[in-house]
Amino acid sequence: MAKVKYYYDAETLSYRKVERKKRTTLKYATVFILASALFGFFFVLIASQFFQSPKELQLARELQNMQLQYDLLNKRMDDAIAALGNVEERDNAIYRLYFEANPIPEEQRRAGFGGVNRYKKFEGFDNSQLISESNKRLDILEKAIVVQSKSLDEIKILAKDKEKFLVAIPAIQPVNNENLTRVASGYGYRTDPFTKVRKFHYGMDFTAPRGTPIYASGDGIVKRADSKASGFGKHIRIDHGYGYVSLYAHLYKYNVRVNQRVKRGDLIGFVGSTGRSEAPHLHYEIIKDGNRINPINFYYGNLSAEEFNDLLQKASLENQSLD
Known part of the structure; x- marks a missing residue:
């Protein structure tokens, strides 16, 4: 129950009840609502710096998992590039040399893609550079594999004429x-x-x-x-x-x-x-x-x-x- 307030009226020499005007009540209510809203805004703003919502936590986990998957993808590409590099070295230094064919230049094996920006669709995201670089490496790796595949097809044709040579050169591990x-x-x-x-x-x-x-x-x-x-x-x-x-x-x-x-x-x-x-x-x-x-x-x-x-x-x- 709200308290009733009185004031002393010097003219009537009596106590009179304090009557609050509607305008004053509305003003106080408006100030209270604005103050509450402002307090709530700052509370949410400060809390967001230290606490994450369930949706934010889920997105953070998905982002972390995506980063891990890209790291694993890059590791697998490193392994594939290393294995392909060994095949390319043998192709240039042994196979093509054996059959008197010109080695394939490194710039041809590792050439990128000119013209239109193939990776524009990956721009504008937090991890755009990571995604773009991974896709560039994958494209170059795929192209190098195609180049090497065509080279081995060429070597296969050359080898038909050098069967005697192939059985003569060392080609197996001497101990099982x-x-x-x-x-x-x-x-x-x-x-x-x-x-x-x-x-x-x-x-x-x-x-x-x-x-x-x-x-x-x-x-x-x-x-x-x-x-x-x-x-x-x-x-x-x-x-x-x-x-x-x-x-x-x-x-x-x-x-x-x-x-x-x-x-x-x-x-x-x-x-x-x-x-x-x-x-x-x-x-x-x-x-x-x-x-x-x-x-x-x-x-x-x-x-x-x-x-x-x-x-x-x-x-x-x-x-x-x-x-």
Whole structure:
């Protein structure tokens, strides 16, 4: 119940009841409503800086998930670009060289798209740059795959005329995967097991038990099967023609003789640890025109894409060699 207020009237010498005018009541009500609205506005404004509504929380989670998905997409594209880069390197440095075809220029493989802005539809959003860049990379990757596919089609046609050459060059891993303990070391700078000095390792080391079979990686003629080369111990050299020679070192024993003609996949010897060797393994080298080159590019004959990628990762580790 509202309180009744009175005032003293000096003229009538009596107390009179205070009567509030409607205009005054309306003014007070208006001020109260405006003050309440202003207070509510500032409260919501301040609260929005520290608290999120359920809808905002949902949108934030969706945005975070989208960012994660784009990061994963970019990671997969990085892996695909790396794998494609390896194929392109082999295409230019080996396949096209083999068949006397001109290498494909890098600018042709990685060319973008001129003319109309293909990514305008992605502009105007908070993550426009992320989305646009991801789509650009994907488009360039797709184009590079098309270029590489056409190149391999061309190589396939050229290869029909060089069947003899293809069976001669080294093309398989000399030790079966099921017999491998691990790939101990690859081509490149490695730590010497005896001196502990970092030096260049010109082949690949395949760790396997003593007596593990070793196979010829291509057709050719056995030019050496002896232990007269420094550090290699018992080793075999096969001349494949076309300037290619494969070398198999630290053998336990031979299964071929000098001047014997062998075919790819023939059993030629067994893993050992002779010569300058720290443990049973096969040291394998490829020599082209007198220069030792990376054997990693010569396993396309018996490895799947997954096996090759796994071998590539292991061989790229800069660890300690076994010889």
